[in-house]
Amino acid sequence: MDNPKLFPGNRFVIDGKIGGPDKKHDILLLCNKRSRHIIFKSYGESEFHKENHVGPEHFLVGLLSEDEGKGLIAQFLTDRGLTIDKVRRYTKVMGRQVVYPVGIPHLPGFRYPSPDTKEMMESAMAISAELKHDKITPEHILLAMAQQDDS
DSSP: OOSOOOSGGGOOEEEOSSSOTTOEEEHHHHBOHHHHHHHHHHHHHHHHTTOSEEOHHHHHHHHHTGGGGTSHHHHHHHHTTOOHHHHHHHHHHHOOOOOOOTTSOOOTTOOEEOHHHHHHHHHHHHHHHHTTOSSBOHHHHHHHHHHSTTO
């Protein structure tokens, strides 16, 4: 899916720990091309499951499908027994819908990042900054995912 319905105005905005607590960041501008592709794949995966959110489980499918499953991260995960089919089965069993607080508009057809996803991407942004990299890469996303409590 090359042009998913992200958010109104195609914005995926996260709170930044960089630049102060009030600083907002458009995540797509902070990601390299490979990471943007993973974000688009994760939104497509959410749409495939007809869910109203994009969670880390959708990002996992995006990571596994990097370079059509031939990317370094995809190989790393596959070598450890993780496959797109296993993640999809788990996602189907989980079948969660995220309930958003009052005041956050939900537009039909749009998928919003779950709180876990926002936390994961904020962590990926911090990892990237700590390593003095100028863009978030799929490796930063995987490291951030591994650091989550329920990963």
